[in-house]
Amino acid sequence: MKLYIKANDIHTLKNLDELLQAHASRFEPLISPAMHPKYKHYYYAIKEIQNNQHYFYDERELKKVIKGVYFGNSYCEHLLPSPLDIAKAYSYFNDTHHNFVFVFPPIGEHKMKEAKEILEELKRLEVKEVVVNDFGMLQLVKEDFKVILGVNFTKTIKNAFLDAKEPLEVSSKQLANQKKLTTHLEFEIDFVREFYKSMGVSRVSIENKPYDMSFLNKKPLFYADIYYPNSTISHSRACDIAGIYNDKQTYFPAKTCQKHCTKTSLEFEHSKVLSLYQEYNTIYKPHLRLELPESVYKNKRNRLVWEVF
Amino acid sequence: MNFSKCIIGISQQNDIDELLRLGFRQFYFGYIDKRYIESYATQISPNRRYRLKEQYSSIEKITQDITKIQQHGGTLYLALNAFFTNGIILEEIKRNFTLFADKVDGMIVANMPTLLYLHSLGYDKIVLSNLFGFYSKAAVAFFLQFSPVKIILPRDITIEELESIVSHYKEVQFEAFLFGDNCRFSEAFCFSEHGYDSLEFGSLCGYAINSKKSIEKADVHFKHTLKNPKLTQEQKAAQLKTISTNENYQTFDKEDNPYKIFHKLNKTAILKTIEIFQKHPNIVSYKIPSRGREFVKFLLHDESEPYNYKESQYDL
Structure with a gap:
């Protein structure tokens, strides 16, 4: 498989050279319970990637291994980059060795004008691939770009609490059966893949969890973007970061947002037990262990999309 | 209050006679088979509900209620709106469809496999759930290829977005939430578990x-x-x-923080919302969510109260 970087904003790309080095000897002595969880997740993730470089059949330093970037905040429509930032991001990877993919979050009607302006910029830059995370954007891009279905298309239940505690109202057999249900995705159904194939789609995003991915070996063939390390539990217009700073606006920022999330994150009372956090409008869990099936990483058309920071 | 354009979720626990007496004529329900419950419990059902009390599991009871509704000239939809599905859940959805296809007025669908399956059968009474995420005109445009009889708009949409969509697609019938009933996240993009009350964390x-x-x-x-x-x-x-x-x-971060009392009921807000909906004849159903049926009696009170934006589904 190929290694790609996911960068939610231009600042990540500007710091990419530094971020692609673990700096283990400097970092490890500083690890403590008081450390911001994001730094720890970042460090454990880069170590995990380095320990699994056999996935990419390339043991060189990571900077030389990456094949391209997925640029764009996949979570919140208020964080769409400007066309100028997109052009800047593109310039970092504007060569034949790297691929530039743009990522859209789910887009509502208020943000459609901005989304369309971005599409014009992407056409100008001759960007080929676009990730969409809602059916509206799928409708808009399917004629002009190679579409990649984002993680919002591989829906399943992702437990916020259940992994930390066993429920009493369900027997262990029922719980085991429920777990089986949540590890199977709709793309295992042939006619679902056929439907998306009919509009030129053959790549789908799957988070790094133990899903049954045997469907990737069946026709009609699909390829996987494995998103690492974060799993989205919920992303919502009702944003608790937007909400904590302003009780005058309605429960979600509609047309505009003051983007306090660029300076503020949330953790929760039981974050250390539940491994639950919020960035932007998204509550997520990191899944840091990389244990992909051989059939997935041996396919060079599959990608590991690493949200590096 | 005139409930004839309201659509309300019902379950085994409802008093259908009372709802019909109040003037309700549009209903929807979910069904979960006892055999399925034995294997999978209720939290991941073929519809969007997680608790037994929110669904029907008795064929006899739902058949009785269907008969009463039809006798009063009402319409009834079966919710096949599991927000995700796979090969296993789809088989259960297919069974429920076969069981009720000739008994109900349509099927509410929330995932692509179910939609594609029904469409392949030539079934022409498909209602598309808000769980598909109809936040834009483009999203509606994508799904018109399936000729739905109705599209359900999300809870967390602004009035401006709602009016923009329904005005653009005057020939399409829509359903819109009257109030959100404590579901404050974007349902189309919320993947968290529900229905495990023993976990004490709540939703x-x-x-x-x-x-x-x-x-x-x-x-x-x-x-x-x-x-x-x-x-x-x-x-x-x-x-x-x-x-x-x-x-x-x-x-x-105080007690009356609006984000803590999201989607509560303010009668004035609801009446103002209905006034807006009535300007658009293609909004044919005003949705009272399943759990919200308990709040119906609240709407019958004569007392009026000032409009309170903190307790309103929409910013009016």
């Missing part, structure tokens, strides 16, 4: 608002701190630690 949205702690966002430039030769280890650790910013928003 994710409720837990999040009660348990959140604001912290400074991690700094993407943190490697400069790591490599700064002028800083001691203690100074570096201090810059990398979790820093609370709770004091920045203390003022708003």
Whole structure:
């Protein structure tokens, strides 16, 4: 498989050279319970990637291994980059060795004008691939770009609490059966893949969890973007970061947002037990262990999309 | 209040006679087979509900209620709106469809496999759930290829977005939420588990608002701190630690914080919402969500109250 970087904003790309080095000897002595969880997740993730470089059949330093970037905040429509930032991001990877993919979050009607302006910029830059995370954007891009279905298309239940505690109202057999249900995705159904194939789609995003991915070996063939390390539990217009700073606006920022999330994150009372956090409008869990099936990483058309920071 | 354009969720626990007497004529329900419950319990059902009391599991009871509804000239939809599905759940959905296809007026669908399956059969009474995420005109445009009889708009949509969509697609019938009934997250993009009451955390949205702690966002430039030769280890650790910013928003974290009383009922807000919906004849159903049926009696009170934006589904 190929290694790609996911960068939610231009600042990540500007710091990419530094971020692609673990700096283990400097970092490890500083690890403590008081450390911001994001730094720890970042460090454990880069170590995990380095320990699994056999996935990419390339043991060189990571900077030389990456094949391209997925640029764009996949979570919140208020964080769409400007066309100028997109052009800047593109310039970092504007060569034949790297691929530039743009990522859209789910887009509502208020943000459609901005989304369309971005599409014009992407056409100008001759960007080929676009990730969409809602059916509206799928409708808009399917004629002009190679579409990649984002993680919002591989829906399943992702437990916020259940992994930390066993429920009493369900027997262990029922719980085991429920777990089986949540590890199977709709793309295992042939006619679902056929439907998306009919509009030129053959790549789908799957988070790094133990899903049954045997469907990737069946026709009609699909390829996987494995998103690492974060799993989205919920992303919502009702944003608790937007909400904590302003009780005058309605429960979600509609047309505009003051983007306090660029300076503020949330953790929760039981974050250390539940491994639950919020960035932007998204509550997520990191899944840091990389244990992909051989059939997935041996396919060079599959990608590991690493949200590096 | 005239409930004839309201659509309400019903379950085994409902008194259908009372709802019909009040004037309700549009209904929807979910069905879960006892055999399925034995294997999978109720939290991941073929419809969007998680508890037994919110669904039917008795064929006899639902058949009786279907008969009563039809006798009163009402319409009834079966919710096949599991928000996700796979090969296993789809088989259960197919069974429920076969069981009720000739008994109901349509099927509410929330996932692509079910939609494609029904469409392949030539079934022409498909209602598309808000779980597909109809936040834009483009989203509606995508699904018109399936000729739905009705599209359900999301709870967390602004009136402006709603009117933009329904005005653009005058030939399409829509259903819109009258109130959200405590579901404050974007349902199309919320993947958290529900229905495990013994876990004591409650729902994710409720837990999040009660348990959140604001912290400074991690700094993407943190490697400069790591490599700064002028800083001691203690100074570096201090810059990398979790820093609370709770004091920045203390003022708003109070009991009447709007985010804690999201989607409660304000009768004036609901009546104003209905006034707006009535301007658009293609909004044919005003949705009272399943759990919201308990609040119906509240709407019958004569007392009026001032409009309260904090208790309103929409910012009116």
